[in-house]
Amino acid sequence: MKTIKLVIADDHELFRNGLNELLKRHDDIEVIQCVSDGEELIKFIKSNPETDIVLLDISMPNMDGFGALNKLKSINTNVKPIIISMHDEGNYIAKCAKMGAYSYLLKNTDQEELVKVVRIVSGGKKYFSPNISEKMIDYMSDNTVSKDILSKKETEVLTLISKGNTTKEIAAQLYVSSRTIETHRANILKKLNVKNTAELIIKAVNMKLI
Amino acid sequence: MKTIKLVIADDHELFRNGLNELLKRHDDIEVIQCVSDGEELIKFIKSNPETDIVLLDISMPNMDGFGALNKLKSINTNVKPIIISMHDEGNYIAKCAKMGAYSYLLKNTDQEELVKVVRIVSGGKKYFSPNISEKMIDYMSDNTVSKDILSKKETEVLTLISKGNTTKEIAAQLYVSSRTIETHRANILKKLNVKNTAELIIKAVNMKLI
DNA sequence: TTTTATATCCGTATAAATACGGATTTTTGA
DNA sequence: TCAAAAATCCGTATTTATACGGATATAAAA
Incomplete structure (x- = not known):
């Protein structure tokens, strides 16, 4: 054998x-x-x-x-x-x-x-x-939602969020309007199917996005 | 023997x-x-x-x-x-x-x-x-960390925050006023030396508090 | 026992985030 | 190339979170 x-x-x-x-x-x-x-x-x-x-x-x-x-x-x-x-x-x-x-x-x-x-x-x-x-x-x-991986910009924004930056600070760093960042945030929340920053960070950590 | x-x-x-x-x-x-x-x-x-x-x-x-x-x-x-x-x-x-x-x-x-x-x-x-x-x-x-361990209540609140609950929701779940939870949140932020929820969650994850 | 930490509550204010509902330009992929 | 996605911007409104500066009662620790 x-x-x-x-x-x-x-x-x-x-x-x-x-x-x-x-x-x-x-x-x-x-x-x-x-x-x-x-x-x-x-x-x-x-x-x-x-x-x-x-x-x-x-x-x-x-x-x-x-x-x-x-x-x-x-x-x-x-x-x-x-x-x-x-x-x-x-x-x-x-x-x-x-x-x-x-x-x-x-x-x-x-x-x-x-x-x-x-x-x-x-x-x-x-x-x-x-x-x-x-x-x-x-x-x-569940991927029907989370398979839409984040876009490059969204990932960038997420990273900055995770470092404690506010929308305004992120806008300044990326040389865009706060409104833009607000939209990005909204889209990120939607894509990851969470309803606020706390959940977002947890999910992102779990998904190894951060 | x-x-x-x-x-x-x-x-x-x-x-x-x-x-x-x-x-x-x-x-x-x-x-x-x-x-x-x-x-x-x-x-x-x-x-x-x-x-x-x-x-x-x-x-x-x-x-x-x-x-x-x-x-x-x-x-x-x-x-x-x-x-x-x-x-x-x-x-x-x-x-x-x-x-x-x-x-x-x-x-x-x-x-x-x-x-x-x-x-x-x-x-x-x-x-x-x-x-x-x-x-x-x-x-x-490392007194910055060890001395600032969270109290039992604070840990409880942190856990609920990490699950996406808002202050109001946490208050309802713990049968106390929203003001109390606001104070807890403030104290948690102070103890962990962070300035908002995003940073808080990151730090808590790193410290294995969540 | 005396001090300290904890848990609870309150007011006033401002800052930030989220929820709607749009729109235009650029980039990219099929 | 052409449609789809991404990135950009805007208004209005509401909800949450954070920042001050207090207070009190109780539990824990020194």
């Missing part, structure tokens, strides 16, 4: 080692490497392109999971990334799916599920559990 | 199991229970007050680590809590230390360190690693 060659990429040593221990008990899975950031992962995969699976955390130093997913596509490898994250936000999931992840697991997934998914993915099939898919769908459909 | 009776409290199953596996290899440590939230933990400790150590995550559903620390003090037990968190922010660390934690480890701690700390704490000694202490000290001495 061919064993599944697997790499773990997570910046938390205890989590890495824990996963390692769990997977070690399965004869068909071989953890061939543990790395703690995206750069290490890419370096390893470049010299070990025959790797089957990488269990990939999103938040890591140097190069995060998103960056790693991106890089992997430009490398000559068949490695299939499985995201293991604690975030169940739709935008994360959707982003990963779009960037080529084969699965998306939460860190509270049970062991059986993890092993099951590793086996499914090693066979070349993508697998997203129903609850994960649901989050993604929700996000996608 | 008396074994160290240990409980793991973390909402991520993979992490719980991984820790369990790691600790299992040490004869002097016995993982007697794994729980996934603070309520379960308290329930277990109440009926097993002879537990020596609890490895306690901060972010958990139902009752988080802070709540659990708080509860533990009012229970007749000698259990010594060791926080295992991914957050290395000074305010988290300081808060835990103040609430009776015996140690504070990051999730990227290595196994040897973990086991070492478990043994030290089981002997009744508190242990905070140099890098953790440093963060805490930094936080303590």
